[in-house]
Amino acid sequence: MPPVRRHAYDADFKLKAISHANEHGNKAAAREYNINESMVRKWRKQEDDLRQAKKTTQSFRGNNARWPQLEDKIEQWVIEQRAAGRSVSTVLIRMKATTLARSLDINDFRGGPSWCFRFMKRRNLSIRTRTTVSQQLPKDYEEKRANFRAYCQSKITENKIRPEHITNMDEVPLTFDIPVNRTVEKTGTRTVSILTTGNEKSSFTVVLGCQANGQKLPTMVIFKRKTLPKEKFPTGVIIKANPKGWMDEDKMSEWLSEIYVKRPGGFFHKHPSLLICDSMRAHLTDAVKKQVKQTNSSLAIIPGGLTKELQPLDIGVNRAFKVKLRAAWEQWMSEGEHTFTKTGRQRRASYATICQWIVDAWAKVSVSTVVRAFRKAGIISELPGEGNDTDLDNDETDVGTSPHAVLAQLFNSDTEDEEFEGFMDEE
Secondary structure, three states: OOOOOOOOOOHHHHHHHHHHHHHHOHHHHHHHHOOOHHHHHHHHHOHHHHHHOOOOOOOOOOOOOOOHHHHHHHHHHHHHHHHOOOOOOHHHHHHHHHHHHHHOOOOOOOOOHHHHHHHHHHOOEEEOOOOOOOOOOOOOHHHHHHHHHHHHHHHHHHHOOOHHHEEEEEEEEEEOOOOOOOOEEEOOOOOOOOOOOOOOOOEEEEEEEEEOOOOEOOEEEEEEOOOOOOOOOOOOEEEEEEOOOOOOHHHHHHHHHHHHOOOOOOOOOOOOEEEEEOOOHHHOOHHHHHHHHHOOEEEEEOOOOOHHHHOHHHHHHHHHHHHHHHHHHHHHHHHOOOOEOOOOOEOOOOHHHHHHHHHHHHHHOOHHHHHHHHHHOOOOOOOOOOOOOOOOOOOOOOOOOOOOHHHHHHHHOOOOOOOOOOOOOOO
16 A cells, blocks of 8 residues: 655645634535545644744744743743833843743753744744944054054064063943843834833943953943942952043053052063053053053054954953843843832942942953954964864853854844943933
8 A cells, every 4th residue: 555645734725724614614624625634623723823824834843842831931021021111132031041940940951042042933022123333444444453463563572571461451331221222022013112220321431451361450440420439349349430430541540550550460560561552542641651661561552443453352352241241230120129219210220239240240251252352453373272262251052053053143142242332421
């Protein structure tokens, strides 16, 4: 007896059979469309899914959730967060899913980017975003880039400067609220709002410093106020304040004396060093140049418009830092303890809490991320034992090689390509 040939029917055909069955019964539909009655019964159970599927879809094989109870709870949580106006990133979904999995005694759940991608596809969720404008390069940028790299290489070779004495510092402007420009939301929703504490315009500055061997210097935070906050701050951060909450000549001098000089091997100025900064005015004053020279260091100023090409912190470190900092803020917004004013407005996080986020986020930036940023900037060549490009900041490496692998890889972070767009003056 020859084998029975199986037929595949698309969603449109199945819906027609279902409509006929609703009017005339399952047997009549089976006779009308020359199919088995059991198929009609099965399709009627799938009617809701079939109506949401494309007309050409022929099966639902391979897309069933392995942990449906977990995904039901996560979907409900997303809906509740969005109903309250809070932003929901894929990083936050994965963190919440991991926590829920433990509470449900699911031991083999990893909550990776590929799972999140498939979960969102199953639950009709998508990410809303906006386009950003990248920095415009000057016309003669290739010549300026080559000249800067040649200057750095000449100083390194001439003074025999080792990687642990090559430092890059940069200011990262931040706000007390760190809202995202995109969030997970039901596909087709017209209005997408995101809840904050109303402090998007309240700004401060984080000063980061790192060395070509991967060493990270303590952070400095400059708050926008006349006096220092009277709170207990965590170790690993230097707290400063001025009316603008921004780097000036005085704060640059304090950074040099309190952080740069105290770096490993820098206190007695024995070793020739190289300090790389952008062309901000506070970095270029005569007093700052003199102070840098007193530390047995050469100052390398990045030409204007080329920080995305030549500044290691801008190339690969600031982004990793801000992703981790934003994840802490998102978790606090969704799960943290909040207080409210008499008018019902949610208060922002305390100065000490924000500084703890900064210390934790900075600690999580890996050594390989820092070293690779210096390599990409052309400041150093590859170090021994640093031959691979495995990024320790990415907590998932098993996305796979499916057609969706590249897209799924983006789920390591929703916000890593978003840049700060400048301070807004407070009224």
